[in-house]
């Protein structure tokens with residue numbers, strides 16, 4: 573009988589995924605209710621044929637060295653792969669894969685959840701209901717209109733497009749920015765390409781959907797926040813470091829923008845301390861793809877990538893850049 577491939581799994585995944593994994597390989601899993609420590613990761617990867625890793629595992633030359641030259645694949649459970657040194661992997665002939673597409677809806681839905689929560693002060697209202705009472709008044713807890721307003725989508729990839737498409741029900745005007753105009757984005761969403769500065773100046777809502785790269789680090793900083801309307805709301809479900817969080821906290825405190833909805837943070841799991849005291853920010857703990865169905869589907873994508881690599885085939889979701 574052929575030897576099954578041997579895989580390290582850095583965190584327990586949903587049950588149906590673990591069952592599928594059993595069918596295709598032998599594995600050791602970090603079953604602790606926390607990420608693998610650096611030491612556990614370095615020890616865990618040793619001598620494996622493939623590694624299943626998460627966005628909070630930093631995968632760099634030291635980890636590739638620890639794994640050894642027989643390790644063919646690092647399969648990331650997530651679409652973002654800024655945690656992996658991909659050029660280093662490529663140099664060594666190691667495959668890196670991610671989980672695109674299956675989380676487009678869930679992540680775009682989460683951006684909408686934050687947009688609504690921030691615009692209509694949902695979390696603030698919930699806190700109020702739990703802590704006291706209210707009397708209905710004409711100017712009590714006024715929020716921002718959404719229908720018919722201008723939506724700025726930063727990044728025209730799969731999730732940004734999905735997010736923009738969903739605005740159609742609200743009759744919004746869509747602006748988008750990215751490296752270049754995207755005919756598909758325009759055909760699907762009716763959006764118009766704009767330079768980032770123009771988008772920031774003209775949008776009532778700005779939602780970020782770019783990957784974290786050296787070019788997008790602090791893409792939204794003090795200058796960019798300064799371009800936004802005082803009535804505008806910023807949403808981030810991409811990666812924390814795309815926004816200068818200290819500058820954002822200052823802008824929110826000074827009310828130079830109206831509000832923000834954040835699912836991701838520069839130094840996860842901790843938000844910038846200044847944010848916690850502010851009522852005009854809604855924060856969630858990086859749960860953009862966190863639905864039962866999506867987290868399972870992401871796992872099944874990872875299993876397919878591992879199965880291919882263990883059979884010596886190029887995995888379907890190879891990251892190339």
Ligand code: GLV
Nearest residue numbers: 649650651652861
């Ligand atoms: C989650 O943040 C992901 O990249 O899938």
